Amino acid sequence: MLWDNTSQYLRRCVRNMNFTAQERISVYAHVDGWFILAGRFSPDPQRNDPRRRKFPFNEGCIGKAWNSPEACHGTLPNPDKNLSHYVKMSQRRFDLPESVARDIRMKSRQYYARALQSDKTGTRVGVIVLESLSNSCFNSQELNTLISGKEEHLASLVMSSAGVSIFLRGSNSIGGIT
Template identity: 35%
Template sequence: MKSRWDKFLDFLAVWVQPILAFIVLVSGAIMSFDYKKMRADFPRWPGLFDVLESNRIFWTFLISAVFSLILGLYLARREKTLVKLKTEIQKQQDEKGEIGNNIIILFDGLLLNLSRKLDVPRGANFRISLYVHDPDKGRFIPCGRYSPDPTVSNPGRTSYPDNEGCIAEGWKREWHFDNSIPASGTARRNYNQKHYGISEDANAEIRMLSCLYAVRRLDNVLGTPVAVLVVEAMDSNQFQQDVIRGKLDDVADDFARMVHNLKSYIPNPASAAESGL
């Protein structure tokens, strides 16, 4: 809570300083005016002009200006400088960024642990990803990924639209499974365009040409969708739908709870890229 002294200084800054500035402005204008012509035009008002030309106006101007200057200097010393504010903001951003990196590492580890529960044979080419929904921009932000193949486990695009692809289907329906996607070529592009509205450019950006997708939406305790878990594999027969759904259902609530609680700290590389960072 603010101390009485801080409240008093706030009162001076909000009310007293503007009044002093107004007095300085008005008294300065009065002193700079020549009243000889006005005395001749209004001979019945000598007292008024005597006051306007008296030393009282000068002293009012001087005292108000001095107090305004002293008060302004004191308040300026009390407030943080722009450089100091920038330094503190940068420090907070760095701390938040470090927290965000740790959250990514946490989710990567949890996805690794989930992969072990899938009973996938050694050498299988699959990937598990967590995408957090950004409702303001209508997109998904990658927030964790695991694959035994390092070439597809690294981050790819910084965001994915929430209205196209298998992710969008799972987002709308809570669950989506498709193991009929052609492996490559024109057949794959046509299939993705027909069933998922994926454009030619978006197709070209897909690094892992998976033939199987399983998408489980994650809802928080309030029933609000917050993210999706996506399992994909190159082999269309890698997972049976009932089995993989059961595995993802088992962990859905835990992942949703963590996303809900940590969402404000989850880094958003898409926003950083848009800002030129």
């Protein structure tokens, strides 16, 4: 239910952005030193299905955004043309282990990630990530404006998602769903 509510809210957030099947938006809650996938939307239903729901706090664009005062954004080379270069740049830019970079199903070329802060608690509670298989889809300034206007509601959804952490301890799943 919470996953569905968060995912539907994300769908509404990007309604006017002309999202295609090549884009995806995800929100992660920070719980006990991990990031827990709290919701996701892409016009392509296959991109909505999570392979993992639990991520290390210090890896990827999620970790970069969490540890940065500003949004993390960047582009990566085309993995279809040179997978080795894509993997190497993923390691360099986002501190991803080689095996993780190779195993990612959606090998996105453009990323925008930003920590979400709750005005109620005054603390960071999670990270929002927009990604695309295209290398020129997002405008960081427009995304900052979009997210700023929705940040408190996103933060409240993330804080609600943090309550499911009891199901995640020691596993990569929620209720048996990996």
